[in-house]
Amino acid sequence: MFLRRLAVAFPCSRRFLSSNSSHDLASAIMELNKEMESVFGEPPSNSLVSSESNNYTAPEPRCTAQKDGEIAIGLTHVGSTRKAQMVDVSFKGNSKRTAVASCKVILGKKVYDSVLANQIAKGDVLSVAKIAGISGAKHISNLIPLCHNIIMSHVRVDLTLNPEDWSVDIEGEAASTGKTGVEMEASTAVSVAGLTVYDMCKAASKDIRITDVRLECKTGGKSGDWSRQE
The missing domain is CATH 3.30.70.640 (Molybdopterin cofactor biosynthesis C (MoaC) domain)
Structure with a gap:
């Protein structure tokens, strides 16, 4: 939706986002940032896509909210990074x-x-x-x-x-x-x-x-x- 509004505000930017454009993605993003700076007086603080990297990092999964009366069950052999681990039992008493x-x-x-x-x-x-x-x-x-x-x-x-x-x-x-x-x-x-x-x-x-x-x-x-x- 945000990109659609930008396209309306800047008709010429459509060519930068088109898959048929001869410009590469990094150049298109730089041109789009310049247009936004000319309108808003400053470059965008957080670009939707970084011109330095095209790699996408998936967000960490979030726990779903518990329903009333639902008991949360933790898996002790799965760590905070969701990788297998050996449980540390050093703090437990004999x-x-x-x-x-x-x-x-x-x-x-x-x-x-x-x-x-x-x-x-x-x-x-x-x-x-x-x-x-x-x-x-x-x-x-x-x-x-x-x-x-x-x-x-x-x-x-x-x-x-x-x-x-x-x-x-x-x-x-x-x-x-x-x-x-x-x-x-x-x-x-x-x-x-x-x-x-x-x-x-x-x-x-x-x-x-x-x-x-x-x-x-x-x-x-x-x-x-x-x-x-x-």
């Missing part, structure tokens, strides 16, 4: 933190019977998966880039054969006394244990499914205690 996660591995009847009878060629499925889950929880900072490397005080992984749906139910618990939670450690423990069950049994069936990886409860930290409600 506290006892625990977390329990779970998942299920659907085997199918044939594979279930083989695991139950310990007839899988690779060996004792549940024992190997248990150790793998514990190891996974202790190596999470090498697997997930923005997780902290923390000292675990306890890791538990339990695998139970479930005859109702020919599956393995897996539960993992992690505990630590420190500045950050252990939800990811518990979740990684059950995930790695589930993948190990698949690896041990995949020769017998490719149709094995790992499902319902989820956090069941956590304690400690600023957010306090939480438990899944179903």
Whole structure:
């Protein structure tokens, strides 16, 4: 709209803004600024387009206003520049933190019977998966880039054969006394244990499914205690 008004005030400037003009953009802008100076007595303080640079810089995104009753949720792994970052926990106090996660591995009847009878060629499925889950929880900072490397005080992984749906139910618990939670450690423990069950049994069936990886409860930290409600 502003440019249209300028075109009305200065008919000859239309040729400067035309894409068919032989003048380059910088010359056109200089001529337009001179015309404005002759009319207003001074050059424009802020030109619409800089004659020094044709690069366009997008404005920083703005947060939308919250609606009544809406809760603002911040993503701690995203910094002010909207780039990924590792959260600084140095200012937090130490506290006892625990977390329990779970998942299920659907085997199918044939594979279930083989695991139950310990007839899988690779060996004792549940024992190997248990150790793998514990190891996974202790190596999470090498697997997930923005997780902290923390000292675990306890890791538990339990695998139970479930005859109702020919599956393995897996539960993992992690505990630590420190500045950050252990939800990811518990979740990684059950995930790695589930993948190990698949690896041990995949020769017998490719149709094995790992499902319902989820956090069941956590304690400690600023957010306090939480438990899944179903």
